[in-house]
Amino acid sequence: MRITTTTGLAVAALLRAKMRSLLTTLGVVIGVAAVIIMQSMGTGATALVTGELSGLGSNMLMMIPGSAHGMGGPNRSAPLFTPADLEAIHRECPAVRYAASSNGRSARVVVGERNRSTNLLGTTAEYFDIRQWGTELGRTLSDDDQRQAAKVCVIGETIRNELFGAGVDPVGAEMRVHETSCRVIGVLEAKGASTFGQDQDDLVLMPASTFARRIMGDDKIGVVMLSAVSEDRIDEAKAQVESLMRQRRRILEGEEDDFTVRDMRELIALMGTVTGVLTSLLAGVAAVSLLVGGIGIMNIMLVSVTERTREIGIRLAVGARARDILAQFLVEAVVLSLLGGILGLLIGAGGSYAASRMLGIPFTLPPMAALLAVIVSVVVGVVFGVFPARKAAHLHPIEALRFE
C-alpha cells in the first residue's frame, strides 16, 4: 500500500474521533511544549546573563585571596591584599589599566528617622571606571577623597528612594553610615535587579581609606578589581598580576598560588555551566513527560486495535497483508504523535514568548529545538506505536471477522 494512502487512512481514522485524538496526544503536547519553553528560556536567560556580564566590562578581572583549586570558599589562611599591593600593580603591570580595592560588608545607614541595612563598599575612584558606572546626580569618588579619607559617599537609587524619597536630590545631605557621618556626593544611575533578583541599586560606596579607618579599623583589601588595557590583553594583564603577586607574597617556584585572578570569560563560562545543569534537569522532566505521553498513545492505540478488530478482519479478507495493517496503525500513531509535537511546538513558542515578555528575557526560539521536538515526537510515535500495530497485524482473519 502506498504511504500517501496509508497516511490518508490514518488521518481519516483520527478525525473520526477528534476529541479522543486530542486528549491522547496531550501528553506529547505537554512534553514538547516543555522542551520548547525550556530551550527558549534557557537560551534567552543565557543571552541575558552573558549580556549583563559583558556589561560589567569585558576587560574586567577580579583578584581574590585563596587558591583557585581549593574546595569551598576562599581559603581563610590566605592573607588579604594591602594598599601597597594595589600601588605595585599600578606601577608594574603595564597591561593593567585600572586597579581598585573593593571591600564590602553590610552596614546600617540612617537619615533622620529612616534607616536601612545595606551593602557598604569601600573602594577607590578607578572602581567606577572598571564597572563603567556613572552617576545620575553629583559625582563619583575621586582620588582626593581617597587621599584625604574624606567622609563622603555615593549612594544607589534604592538608598535615595528609601531614605531621602524618590526624586529628591540628596547631594550635599548628611547620612550616618555605621556610626560615621558622611556627606552624599552622588547618586548612581539605576541598574535595576540583576538576573538573580538582587537589587543592584541597594548599596553605598565610600573611599577605601575612609572605610578602612572608620568602619573596619584596618586597611587590608579583600578583593582587587582590575581592568586590562584592552580585551586582547586580558591574558597578559592576568599573567603580569599573577607574577607580581607571587613575587610580593613570596610564593616559591612550584608552590601553588594563594590567590586567584579571574576574568569575566571564566564567569560567563561558569554561568554557562549553571544554566547547562538547569537545562539538563528540565530536559529530564521533558523526557519523563514525553515517556508518559508515549505510553498514553500506546494505550489508546491498543484500545483502538481492539475496537477495530472487525475492521482489521475485513481488510485482511479483502487482501490486506500483515504489513499493510502494521503500516496503517503505525502511521496512525506517528501522525497522532507528530500532531502532538506540532501543537506542542506552537504552545511552547507562545508560552515562551509570553514568559519572556513577563520576565524581561529576550525571546529566542532555537530552530534546533523546534526540529528536535518534531523529530522526538515522530520517534515517540514509532516506539510506542509498534507494539499495538504488531498486535493488529498478527490478528487471525477469521477471529478478527467474528469479533463482536
Place this chain on the structure above:
Amino acid sequence: MAEPGGPLLSLRSVTKVFGEGDATVHALRGVDLDIHPGEFVAIMGTSGSGKSTAMNILGCLDVPSSGQYLVEGIPVEDLPADVLAALRNDRLGFVFQGFNLLPRTSALANVELPLVYADVPARERGRRARQALAEVGLAGREDAHPNQLSGGQQQRVAIARALINEPEVLLADEPTGNLDSRTSAEIMTLLSGLNRDRGITIVMVTHDVEIAEYAGRLVTFRDGGILSDQPRSAA
C-alpha cells in the same frame, strides 16, 4: 498451472480441529471436494456441520489441520502469507451474512478497499468502484454510509466490493441470511446472473432450501463430513 479441465478449488482429506483436550472439536473429519470453473455450488448443513469451516478454508482465511487445499493445483499451505493475501485480493471475492462493510465509510470507499491493497492509483480506484456500484444497481449512492443503506443495498455494496478485482471465485457465506425474502430473491438473481453471464464460480453457504435452488450443485455437510453431493436437478 493446473491441467486443463482440472478443478479450480480442491479439498483433499481436509480435517480441522479446534481446541485441545476435552474441549477438542473436530469441525472437519476428512473432506474431499472439487469445485470446477464456472460452477455454482450451494453448501448446506445444520450449524456445526463444518460448512462454515470449509468455506473459511476455501477462502484462504483459515488453514486445514491436516490434508491439502489446492487452488488451481497448487497447495495453499506452501504459499507465504503475502501470497495468500494477494490470492484473497484478486482471485477470491467474499460476501458475508453480516455484510462486513466498514462503518462510517462511504459505499464508494468500501468498494475501493481491495484496490487499495492492490496498489491501484486513487483515480482508477474511484472510476472502477463507481462502475462496480452501477453494475449492482447502486449508481448515485456512492457517498452513502452503510447505516444509510438498507440490508439489500448493503449486500449489493459488499458484492460490488467482492467483484471489483474481477475474481474467478465468489465465496458467499449466508448472503441472504439477514435479508427478507423479496430482497433475498433480488440478491440471488444478481448472483445467478454473475455466474451465468460472467462465468464467475460461486460457492455459497446457506441453510435455506429455496436459496439453494439457485445453485447448480448441492453439497450437504453433516458432522464434519460430506453427506451428499449432487446436481440440483436431482435434489
